[in-house]
Amino acid sequence: MPRLVLWNVDHTLVDVGKVTREAYAEAFERVTGRPLVRLAPAAGRTESEIIFETLAFNDVAPTEDHLPEFMAALADAFAARKGAVRKEGRVLPGAREALAAVARRRGVVQSVLTGSIRPNAVTKLKALGLAKYLDFEVGGYGSETYPKAALVELARTRAAERHGGVIAEDATVLVADSPRDVQAAKIARARMLAVATGTATQAELRGAGADVVLPSLAETETVVAAIEELTATPPA
Incomplete structure (x- = not known):
């Protein structure tokens, strides 16, 4: 039976915070005609949540056009900063090695489960050399505006359709860094490997x-062992 490993992107695999803030500022000004003063918190949230709250924080009453316009502007702003992602972004310790090691495991499909819109997630991971380990067609993205728990189920369906077989709930692992992601995994009945590389503590x-x-x-063998244990078939 296939196993599905879904990786959060920001603060789990990579840190591109400076570039993201710059892209948001450009997109906000393009959509509203005003400078960005305050950006909403992002940890564990989808892009649609961040956009709507950012508009509210900056006293902009959202309309039905704001979300698609902002997402398009954000994608353009990020695409224009590919060079900055390579120069200023960084792969977090052990992320590349963990992706490579899990990719070598039998029967594993790897993709992303991220609040980022799809083009920006792809830009980040391609620019920093991690894309080759991931099947982006399977992932769940903030551009789809679903709650993250629903994105987990969507990723399962996509993986089953693309790679064959059925992806069991307990054969799905989410690797991420925020309590919101933990909650999403629990709702979706996926297993959860959390890393304290974001704003949340281990506790x-x-x-x-x-x-x-x-x-x-950072400890590749420990990461792989955890994923193996979490997706192991329980004894009959």
Whole structure:
């Protein structure tokens, strides 16, 4: 039976925070005609949530056109900064090695489960040399405006259709860094490997109900062992 490993992008695999803030500022001004003063918190949230809250924080009353316009502007702003992503972004410790090691495991499909819109997630991971380990056609993205728990189920369906077989709930692992992601995994009945590489502490991630909590992805063997254990078929 195939196993599905879904990786959060920002603060789990990579850090491109400076570029993201610059892209948001450009997109906000393009859509509203005003400078961005305050950007909404992003940890564990989808792009649609961040956009709507950012508009509210800056006293802009949202209309039905704001979301698609903002997403398009954000994609353009990010695409124009590919060079900056390569120069100023960074792969977090152990992320590349973990992706490579999991990719070598038998019967594993790897993709992303991210609040970022799809073009920006792809830009980040391609620019930083991680794309070759991931099947982007399977992933769940913030541009789809679903809650993250629904994105997990959508990714399962896509993986089954693309790679054959059925992806069982307990054969799905989400690797991410926020309590919101832990909650999404629990709702979707996926297993959860949490890493304290974002703003949440290990204690906060355990308290949210993560199955396994690690300080980072730096210990490759530990990461692979955790994924193997989480997706192991329980004894009859």
